[in-house]
Amino acid sequence: MAPDAMRTAARSLADARPLSYWLDDPGRPQALPALTGDEHCDLLVVGGGYSGLWTALLAKERDPGRDVVLIEGDEVGWAASGRNGGFCAASLTHGLANGLERWPDEIGTLEELGARNLDAIEAAVARYAIDCDFERTGEIDVATQPHQLEELRAWHRTTRELGFDGPELLDRDQVRAEVDSPTFLGGLLDRHGVAMLHPAKLAWGLKDACLGLGVRIFEHTRGLDLAASGPGAAVRTPYGRVFARRVALATNIFPSLVKRVRAYTVPVYDYALMTEPLDADRLASVGWANRQGLGDSANQFHYFRLSADNRILWGGYDAIYPYGGRLDSRLDQRPETFLKLAAQFFECFPQLAGVGFSHAWGGAIDTCSRFSAFFGTAHGGRVAYAAGYTGLGVGATRFGADVMLDLLAGERTERTRLAMVRSKPMPFPPEPxxxxxxxxxxxxxxxxxxxxxxxxxxxxxxxxxxxxxxx
CATH class of the missing domain: 1.10.287 (Helix Hairpins)
Known part of the structure; x- marks a missing residue:
């Protein structure tokens, strides 16, 4: 990249704060006290991100009399749930193409379940009055290279031939009428299958909803190990133990308390920038009146969207895997990636030259070899787990919560009958x-x-x- 472009990119990062914009909020709730001593409950949920919060909430909705405890090693929503892009997609399979390749015989059911799941998230946001800037805007996949445009056209034909009510094909002028970038050659517009939201506020709102239904939440309470205990299981924490009839593990990227599950996921570090708010003239130069989420069609892709206060989040491209799969907070800040992202942002939106970035952050997400969640049980069905969402967990974690509760209840449901639920991805090999x-x-x-x-x-x-x- 030209030296001038790199200097411009560097200047734009001068005032960027090294933390997630979403978590840098004066309304961030205070952490609840840690667990001290022993507790007993019907259901213990380990993990206070979306996966755990949805599990606790749905458990109380299914049975208001059930005693539910949730423990979180740090604070609710502090990890991937509070630093993602805020794309809440209907897809449960990391996109229709991935689902069609892996589960062609049940893809219709998976798509229907995904659409119902997104509707249920929207309904829950309304029912519990969760102020998370939820907008059912849709998403555009844009082509920035000729071969990408041909691939989008071919995929559009495929969806129509298979009978799916898929996205609309946009030509160059149509996509630039939605969001104006000289790099855009065309796109596919999904009008209904994606919502935008404030990810941290969703987590905090789910926390409040859980508390309102009587869930007991302990923060700064890490689950250290898991063992069978009588008819249930026990999880040891730094200051006590929790004895539960059933346990749902919602730890995602963090090492599972069921050790045999660990080989199925690896951490990948993802990065994002957030601009300062755009004034009316700058926003008009981009268009974006319909506020869709966007992603480009490269293998190393970018995702970008508007916030409620008209900032642009620009993330993706680099996906960094640490040797040995070791989580390392030092990787949350990676200046070489931020510089690259900033330069690519101004290449996409040259009309925004001079805009600065207010925040720059990164963090680990969990991925598995099939790029969509997997599920299972341990300890004779007394423990259930879900993991492997691969960056598309804002919506799919609610579905995963329902799956875990079905499995713990020993119920054969439309969800548990799925091959997606009954199968596992290929585990990752050992190092090196x-x-x-x-x-x-x-x-x-x-x-x-x-x-x-x-x-x-x-x-x-x-x-x-x-x-x-x-x-």
Whole structure:
């Protein structure tokens, strides 16, 4: 990239605060006290992100008399739930294409369940008066290279041939009438399947809703280990134990208390920038009157959207895997990635030259080899888990919560009958093979982006194994 472009990008980051914009909020609630001593309950939920909060909330909705305890190692919503892009998608399978490839016989059911799940999230936001800037705006996948445009056209034809009421195909002028960038060549508009929201406020609102229904929440209470205990299970914490008839593990990227599950996920660090608020003239230069979320169609892609106060969140591209899968808070800040993202932002929106970024942050998400959640039980059905959402958990975690509750109840439902629920992804190999494979995949994807989408032998082999990957 030209030196002038890099200098412009660097200047734009001068005042960026090194934390999530969503969490940098004066309305952030105070943490609740930690658990001290022993507790007993009907259901223990481990993890205070979306997955755990939805599980606790739905458990009380199903049975108001059930005694539910939720423990969180830090504060509710502090991790991926409070630093994501705020895209709440209907898809349960990380997109229709991924679901169609893996579960073609039940993709119609999965799509229907996903649509119902998004509707249920919207209804819950209204029912519990959760002030999270929920907007059912839809999303546009944009092409910025000729080969991407051809791929979008081909996918549009495929969805129509298969009978799906899929997204609308937009040409260059149509997509630029929605959001104006000289890099946009066309796009696919999904009008109904994605909502935008304030991710941290959703987590905080779910916390309040849980408390209102009688869920007992303990923050700064890490689950250290899990063991069978009589007819149930017990989780040890730093200052006591929780004895529960049933346990739902909603720890996602953090090491599962069921150790055999750990091989199925690895952490990938994702990064985002947030601009200062755009004034009326700058916003008009971009358009964006319908406030859709956007993502480009590269393997190493960007996702971007407007906040309620008309800032632009710009994230993605780099996906960093730490050797050994070790979580390291030092990776939450990566200046070389922020500089790259800023330069790419001004390439996309040259009319916004001079805009500064107010926040720059990153953090780990969990991914699995099929890029959508997997589920299971342990300890004779007394423990359930869900993990592997791969960056699309804002919406899908509510579905996963229902699955865990079904499994813990021993119920055969429309959800638990799914092959998606009954199967597992391929586990990741031990080091150094995991790091070598992931790094080779990253480099191959970057090369494909710069060579007209051509996938080399490594990527074609991964595709045949059902392990095709993008960032």
């Amino acid at each position: 093979f995991a790091w070598a494979g992931i790094e080779l995949t990253r480099r191959s994807l970057a090369r494909a982006d710069s060579h007209g989408g051509h996938r080399n032998l490594w990527l074609r082999t991964m595709d045949r194994m059902g392990l095709g990957f993008d960032s």
